[in-house]
Amino acid sequence: MSFWTFLQQNWSEMLTLVRQHLNLVLISTSIAVVIGIPTGILLTRKQALRNPVLGIANVMQTIPSLALFGFLIPLPFIGGIGARTAIVALVLYALLPIIRNTVTGIVGVDRNVREAAVAMGMTDQQILWQVELPLAMSVILTGVRVAMVICVGVATIASAVGAGGLGVYIFRGLRDVGNTNLLLAGALPAALMALAADFSLGLLEQRFSLEAKTEKKRAPILNKVVLAVIALVLVGGTYGTWRSARSRTQLLAGAGRVVVGSKDFTESVLLAEIVAQMLEVRGVIVERQFELGGNLPHDALVAGRIDLYPEYTGTAHTAILHHPPITDPRAVYEQVKREYAEKFNVEVSPPLGFENTFAILVRGTEARRLNLKTISEAAPHARGYRAGFGQDFMSRADGYAGFSKAYGLKFAEQPREMDLSLTYIALASNKVDLIAGNSTEGRIAAMDLVQLEDDRRYFPPYEAVYMVRKDSLARMPILGKMLAKLANAITTEEMRQLNYEVDANKRGPAEVVREWIKRKGF
């Protein structure tokens, strides 16, 4: 599909994402301006506060955005998932340049000019409003410009907490191997937006610079128009936040709604979509908070921001409950069920019928050349292999460290740690020689990759289940009935097929799920 056809087909969705993105950026920049400029002014008055406050703002900016989202999710009022959390994070990032430039701008006002103002008998307020702020304005605006460009960039990560925006396309594009259209459709508008913000605020900045102040160029009306526009944006931004905050509370209060979450890969989205559609068929209003990154779905569930999401027993056992890996599926399931009830007041649904475990993959050509079937058979060749693993695999207890020990693996070099979806491309294009993928990944066959058998039974079972809040079950009895219905309803082959439809055949998850539900008669 050419980029142009893609645009024609997805035009309206893209516009929605652009609008969401723009909203995030404008609202958070406005809030950052409203907080940052007064803070900056205060810091020029109270010198003792300057270094501590700038220090804190500095630290804020060094926190990786995904980590910051992780911190924010469990917090009351400002946390949760959705636009509000994203805005809080964006504001935190935008504050530093605005505060710093406000301080620099005001402190940088010519000493003679300030002294003259004092000597004229101007009050501190008059000096601030009539002398310091106008003279510092272009420097302050530079700060706002930098903040806004930062926001455009960071807002692409906001899709990880379900805030939408162009990041949705970018993340989808990263997972959907080789779909450059998605990447372009996300990255291009974001880049244009950053350029536009940079350019328009640059113009505004020039208007306030001293060079622009000459007898001939004076245009007070235009200045007033510019100020009016700024005021409008600020008011609009504040109203927007109020609105989104309000709709959020209404949503949580609504007893007839269910918020379904998912992790940020196709299979999780599909499983979440299955529940969502089955609920909708039964007249329940569903809010989708899909594609949440990392362990955000778990945090969101515990914080009560979502009602349920699909999970794997092995992940819950090792990554969330921090137990050493064990291999008996029954024992894992029982332990997870018990501890989730105790610790999080969360119910674990009956297993869905398939496992999604780590699949150690090599290229088909290599497997056939050496006649490799199992990991043990591949182990002697590993010295010449370069490995590439997702962040997940590198960090978890049942991941790389134990795996390499169990099979006595030594690679040619330290494994590359990269985005999981990128490891498939890296393997297929000869950049690495061995990866740990997902066993239900639809494209394994399509990309001519071969899964090596876990002959020493190292990997713990990863049975798919839903994690549901117990209070949600009590509130909506229909949830429990439905989850019972889904017990053992999906085989590994079926899941692989569903994944393949979405990942390889580029079909929408909603459509694929609709067909499946029909076929199954749910």
Added chain:
Amino acid sequence: MTGVDNNPLVEFRDVSYSVPSLPSPIISDLDLKVEQGEILVLLGESGCGKTTTLKLVNRLLTPTTGQVLVEGKSTTEWDPIRLRRRIGYVIQDAGLFPHFTVERNVGLVPSLEGWERARVKERVIELLSLVGLDADKFDQRFPRELSGGQRQRVGVARALAADPPLLLLDEPFGALDPLRRASLQREFGELTRRLHKSAIFVTHDLREALRLGTRIALMHAGRLALVETPENFLNSNEEHARAYLETLQLRDDEEGFTEGDR
């Protein structure tokens, strides 16, 4: 300032000023009176404390010990805003607000005092013509669109705007070329006499001091070395005064020599 009471306009009483970062005081034991209608020139080399002395008058600084009285009242007892609006202030390169037009710069203090707009405008026109600038031509310009001399004229106009009885001037003509400086000095002298203004004028230029001052206060290392009328100053035997006069002599000789050489 009424002048009904017999208080001097400004009086320094045993004033010292020091800052923690410097070992010796910037000003020590200063006693000085400035009478109504007088132009007192503070003369001295850089770092002798003359600018600091000036700033003590409009309370940009307050004395470490002693008192500075303005109209018989200590500056620390004055509301600083009221005090400053009664005192015009001109500094080198004028210290004009770069983002204000000439009109707004000159009309600033009247506006702050709440004058009506039309009255401010009228006053600005009057003041600009007083300092020899055509209001029609200059009032909408910004400071960076003016020459150094024009800026200095605007600075004087701004200082005079609310008709303050006292002007403080800190080397106002220091950055100008000699010809322009001479003409501004002459005009300034006439202006203050005509308007019956009092002024404290800081300079390091003896010629300027002799031309403008009704009295000259010579400062050295934070102390008053001599306070005299220009005539008496020329005949003084005080050592620092002599040092100054010698440079004058030298320059006169040089100039004489050049002229004779032609």
